[in-house]
Amino acid sequence: MCHAIPAKVIAFRDDAMADVELEGVIKEVSLALLDGVELGDYVILHVGYALAKLDPDEAQKTLELFAEMGEAAFAQGATP
Amino acid sequence: MNAPQKPPQKPRPKPHGNKPGSRPLDLKNGRVDMSHGAGGRAMAQLIEDVFIGAFDNELLNREHDAAMFTLPPGRVVMSTDSFVISPLFFPGGNIGSLAVHGTVNDISMAGAKPYYLTAGFIIEEGFPLCDLAEIVKSMADAAKDAGVSIVTGDTKVVERGHGDGVFINTAGVGVVRDGIDICGDLARPGDKILVNGTLGDHGVAVMSKRENLSFTTAILSDSQDLGDLVSDMLDAVPDIHVLRDPTRGGLAATLNEIAHQSGVGVELIEDAIPVRPEVKSACELLGLDPLYVANEGKLIAICPSEKADALLAAMQAHPKGKNAAIVGEVLQDARCFVRMKTGLGGTRMVDWLAGEQLPRIC
Amino acid sequence: MKYVEEFRNAELAKGLSAAIKAEADPDRTYRFMEFCGGHTHALARYGVEDLLPQNVRMIHGPGCPVCVLPVGRVDEAVALATQHDVILCTYADLMRVPGTKYESLIKARSKGADVRMVYSTIDALKIAEDNPEREVVFFAIGFETTTPPTAVAIKQAQKLGLKNFTVYCNHVLTPAAMRAILGTHTPEGAPNVILDGFVGPAHVSAVIGTQPYEEFTTDYKKPVVIAGFEPLDVMQSILQLIRQANDGRADVENEYARAVTPEGNVKAQALVDEVFEVRDEFSWRGLGSVPLSALKIHEEFSDFDAELRFRVDVPTPKENKLCACGPILRGEKNPVDCSLFGTSCTPDNPMGACMVSSEGACAAHWTYGRFRTELELEDSA
Numbered sequence: 001m002c003h004a005i006p007a008k009v010i011a012f013r014d015d016a017m018a019d020v021e022l023e024g025v026i027k028e029v030s031l032a033l034l035d036g037v038e039l040g041d042y043v044i045l046h047v048g049y050a051l052a053k054l055d056p057d058e059a060q061k062t063l064e065l066f067a068e069m070g071e072a073a074f075a076q077g078a079t080p
Numbered sequence: 081m082n083a084p085q086k087p088p089q090k091p092r093p094k095p096h097g098n099k100p101g102s103r104p105l106d107l108k109n110g111r112v113d114m115s116h117g118a119g120g121r122a123m124a125q126l127i128e129d130v131f132i133g134a135f136d137n138e139l140l141n142r143e144h145d146a147a148m149f150t151l152p153p154g155r156v157v158m159s160t161d162s163f164v165i166s167p168l169f170f171p172g173g174n175i176g177s178l179a180v181h182g183t184v185n186d187i188s189m190a191g192a193k194p195y196y197l198t199a200g201f202i203i204e205e206g207f208p209l210c211d212l213a214e215i216v217k218s219m220a221d222a223a224k225d226a227g228v229s230i231v232t233g234d235t236k237v238v239e240r241g242h243g244d245g246v247f248i249n250t251a252g253v254g255v256v257r258d259g260i261d262i263c264g265d266l267a268r269p270g271d272k273i274l275v276n277g278t279l280g281d282h283g284v285a286v287m288s289k290r291e292n293l294s295f296t297t298a299i300l301s302d303s304q305d306l307g308d309l310v311s312d313m314l315d316a317v318p319d320i321h322v323l324r325d326p327t328r329g330g331l332a333a334t335l336n337e338i339a340h341q342s343g344v345g346v347e348l349i350e351d352a353i354p355v356r357p358e359v360k361s362a363c364e365l366l367g368l369d370p371l372y373v374a375n376e377g378k379l380i381a382i383c384p385s386e387k388a389d390a391l392l393a394a395m396q397a398h399p400k401g402k403n404a405a406i407v408g409e410v411l412q413d414a415r416c417f418v419r420m421k422t423g424l425g426g427t428r429m430v431d432w433l434a435g436e437q438l439p440r441i442c
Numbered sequence: 443m444k445y446v447e448e449f450r451n452a453e454l455a456k457g458l459s460a461a462i463k464a465e466a467d468p469d470r471t472y473r474f475m476e477f478c479g480g481h482t483h484a485l486a487r488y489g490v491e492d493l494l495p496q497n498v499r500m501i502h503g504p505g506c507p508v509c510v511l512p513v514g515r516v517d518e519a520v521a522l523a524t525q526h527d528v529i530l531c532t533y534a535d536l537m538r539v540p541g542t543k544y545e546s547l548i549k550a551r552s553k554g555a556d557v558r559m560v561y562s563t564i565d566a567l568k569i570a571e572d573n574p575e576r577e578v579v580f581f582a583i584g585f586e587t588t589t590p591p592t593a594v595a596i597k598q599a600q601k602l603g604l605k606n607f608t609v610y611c612n613h614v615l616t617p618a619a620m621r622a623i624l625g626t627h628t629p630e631g632a633p634n635v636i637l638d639g640f641v642g643p644a645h646v647s648a649v650i651g652t653q654p655y656e657e658f659t660t661d662y663k664k665p666v667v668i669a670g671f672e673p674l675d676v677m678q679s680i681l682q683l684i685r686q687a688n689d690g691r692a693d694v695e696n697e698y699a700r701a702v703t704p705e706g707n708v709k710a711q712a713l714v715d716e717v718f719e720v721r722d723e724f725s726w727r728g729l730g731s732v733p734l735s736a737l738k739i740h741e742e743f744s745d746f747d748a749e750l751r752f753r754v755d756v757p758t759p760k761e762n763k764l765c766a767c768g769p770i771l772r773g774e775k776n777p778v779d780c781s782l783f784g785t786s787c788t789p790d791n792p793m794g795a796c797m798v799s800s801e802g803a804c805a806a807h808w809t810y811g812r813f814r815t816e817l818e819l820e821d822s823a
Contacts, residue, residue: 004645005446033709044701048563053701054445062675062700065678066674067457069678070454
């Protein structure tokens with residue numbers, strides 16, 4: 001139910017609606033809950049609405065954190 | 081192999097439009113009405129102009145209630161399927177092409193060569209004749225490509241509101257050559273499991289046409305005849321144990337069926353299962369799992385493990401198998417569980433779902 | 443898929459698994475509750491528990507809005523559909539939830555009620571616009587992620603002047619439920635559920651921010667790590683919770699910083715504050731009556747409140763006495779502890795909500811994890 005997925009905003013439509021794209025699939029969603037969305041932004045979708053903007057810098061930092069945690073563990077001789 | 085005995089030559093009947101006192105069918109703007117199902121002249125005209133005109137073969141042209149033929153020697157295989165898909169027209173096909181591919185493939189999944197099909201139609205009053213003609217043409221084209229003839233059929237018309245445009249049933253007959261023994265209960269521990277290409281295409285293509293989902297995609301249904309692919313596969317590996325097409329319920333349902341029939345377990349490797357990126361993302365957007373989405377031009381093959389590489393090579397050499405892959409293996413498991421090593425490295429079950437994730441997908 | 447598949451990477455998972463094993467103290471057990479049904483589903487679907495050491499246990503929480511919907515509310519929805527000539531619009535998850543006497547919306551539909559599945563409130567509004575002569579009721583459920591879309595729909599209905607659109611509101615609040623879990627005690631005063639921390643919900647937090655979880659760290663001394671939806675997010679959050687537990691800390695940490703900000707989605711919060719108000723109490727399956735835990739429609743929008751427009755006749759709500767949904771939702775029992783699990787209660791024939799929703803602990807275990815229990819039993823035999 002809480003199912004949500006990030007998708008890229010590729011076009012604006014009337015009435016706070018927008019087209020978002022995920023790997024070539026295009027869906028029409030509502031931007032009524034978000035301000036300041038620009039073309040090319042990634043938004044998190046839930047039941048047909050964009051709920052939050054995805055921060056690409058934070059995303060990158062999080063992935064780097066995962067890698068760091070793993071490397072540190074392996075360096076100490078830990079195993080999965 | 082002897083060819084079926086040819087019936088005496090008879091010229092195809094001329095369309096009614098040439099007979100005095102009758103008007104040709106308005107295939108462009110006309111609609112099916114109750115008289116087309118009543119058994120009288122109107123029905124005869126519909127059958128001749130729309131069905132016989134398109135399917136056009138010697139057996140059908142005799143216009144007898146039953147088609148008579150002999151088959152080459154070997155075990156006879158019969159199958160039937162009804163088609164209630166909604167919408168009737170979808171990217172990559174329509175209910176007509178599907179109706180031919182579905183039954184022809186069921187016959188092929190027994191390792192048999194299909195020869196003849198029946199076609200029964202239940203048409204709703206008011207259904208546009210142009211749509212009917214297009215559906216029938218698709219059936220004719222699909223039958224020709226698959227090397228089968230539609231040799232007998234039936235037409236009924238139901239009152240407006242009591243159908244859904246059109247429902248179609250096809251039944252088919254084929255022959256299995258000697259030395260081929262394929263059945264759902266023949267999977268054995270150690271066997272490898274192969275598929276001939278990407279999964280989930282048909283279901284996603286059909287969903288994209290459902291109005292309340294509002295998404296667009298370039299994905300086409302994979303609906304196609306698999307007979308020629310199966311023929312090449314059997315040439316390469318005659319002792320294939322199981323063939324089945326994962327239609328409604330997808331790979332998951334089909335493997336669970338086979339597991340139970342054979343009394344074995346299955347382990348799949350998630351990373352090995354081919355799924356197009358667009359199908360993955362459409363499924364993510366809709367909260368679906370591609371393993372459970374219908375396919376109409378795919379097959380699962382289960383063969384002894386030492387033959388798997390040869391089978392894979394034969395599949396990949398054929399245009400309908402270029403994305404073929406070995407996706408798992410059969411295990412000893414009295415509980416008949418189908419499990420999968422996930423892309424993450426953990427394990428999960430691929431359970432037999434309670435019901436269809438989406439209605440009317442086939 | 444960008445921002446999705448990178449967070450499912452097997453190599454990184456191995457690294458996090460090693461890190462978790464290295465930091466988990468072998469002399470103790472860690473019990474963390476993943477509150478959100480989406481996390482329960484992610485854990486099961488990717489087999490994450492295979493990558494965790496035996497002494498790190500995940501307890502499934504009540505964050506599945508379908509699962510916590512009390513039987514009486516399901517009965518009322520079924521009654522709305524059958525006793526009034528309405529078009530009842532509902533999310534798919536609700537169709538098969540059994541009410542008293544096992545009546546469900548899908549059964550009501552098979553008997554002729556006009557029940558329609560929608561993917562969004564936008565669809566329900568469209569149905570109302572297209573059918574001005576029919577009453578349309580939207581069956582609204584969900585935690586704080588799903589509430590703003592309902593608020594938008596009600597405001598839109600008001601703007602369009604729709605006279606035939608109402609909402610049957612069952613929206614619920616996460617912090618109240620977390621409080622209720624931590625607050626349940628045995629008669630002797632010991633907590634019913636022993637927890638070392640929470641994996642906080644992903645998208646609820648995207649809406650409400652991180653601040654509402656502070657009370658659990660200050661008042662209850664339980665660490666909360668807000669986690670993204672992908673399996674690597676959950677694993678990283680577990681690692682952070684283990685560290686906090688080892689250090690004796692209780693802080694709110696945000697692993698899902700790419701979508702969750704401290705203040706959350708202020709616009710969505712404002713809309714919700716405008717359209718809804720908090721009920722004094724609401725009955726939850728499994729948790730009983732919880733104060734200030736659910737929303738009803740504000741007086742100003744009473745024209746859109748189905749509870750005010752329609753009267754329904756419902757039986758006294760009754761749950762199957764053997765159904766263990768309650769203790770399971772509270773994290774006190776596992777699905778396999780319920781005597782109905784796998785016997786009379788299966789996804790084909792669900793007795794309780796935990797088996798109906800794909801995020802419910804029972805459905806998740808049956809669908810994804812059932813083999814694991816049997817293997818463990820085999821190993822110990």
